[in-house]
Amino acid sequence: MRKRSDTCCLVLNESRFWRKVLGDIATGCWLWTGARRADGYGCLMIDGRRVRAHRLSWQMQVGPIPDGLDVLHRCDNPPCVRPDHLFLGTQGDNLRDMRNKGRQRNVGRKGPISPQQRAKRLAARLARLEQENREQREADLRFADWCRHNTAISVRVV
Ligand SMILES: [Zn+2]
Numbered sequence: 001m002r003k004r005s006d007t008c009c010l011v012l013n014e015s016r017f018w019r020k021v022l023g024d025i026a027t028g029c030w031l032w033t034g035a036r037r038a039d040g041y042g043c044l045m046i047d048g049r050r051v052r053a054h055r056l057s058w059q060m061q062v063g064p065i066p067d068g069l070d071v072l073h074r075c076d077n078p079p080c081v082r083p084d085h086l087f088l089g090t091q092g093d094n095l096r097d098m099r100n101k102g103r104q105r106n107v108g109r110k111g112p113i114s115p116q117q118r119a120k121r122l123a124a125r126l127a128r129l130e131q132e133n134r135e136q137r138e139a140d141l142r143f144a145d146w147c148r149h150n151t152a153i154s155v156r157v158v
Contacts, residue, residue, distance in 0.1 A: 014060055028136040029080035040078030057081035084139050
């Protein structure tokens with residue numbers, strides 16, 4: 001459950017938040033353009049506390065972050081604050097996720113891949129991108145709608 005004081009704090013800070021967010025057409029990420037920490041995560045000061053932008057985005061749009069869990073990036077892009085690029089997990093999940101996505105693909109790979117394998121992977125990647133583009137557009141429309149109802153900014157989806 002979100003405490004009443006937290007809710008007030010979030011509402012007050014929402015418009016301040018969105019002014020610093022820029023959509024990136026190439027990746028679909030919503031990038032934090034304000035201050036960044038050394039590790040790349042966006043941050044802002046709220047009531048004298050330093051808050052990570054992607055965590056605040058999650059709290060504003062999805063809900064509270066349970067104790068012991070962290071807000072992690074599906075898109076591997078630390079400044080991104082797009083809620084559907086984020087998920088709740090532990091640091092252990094983050095490492096597993098990295099492995100699944102092949103961020104550590106050079107670890108333990110056996111030999112070179114054949115041209116056929118390469119073509120197959122490329123086709124799979126293109127299909128995935130097409131699907132992601134469709135989902136991204138739907139998310140953009142939802143976001144534009146959300147902004148119309150909740151903020152003073154208007155977002156146009158092209
Ligand atoms: Zn992203």
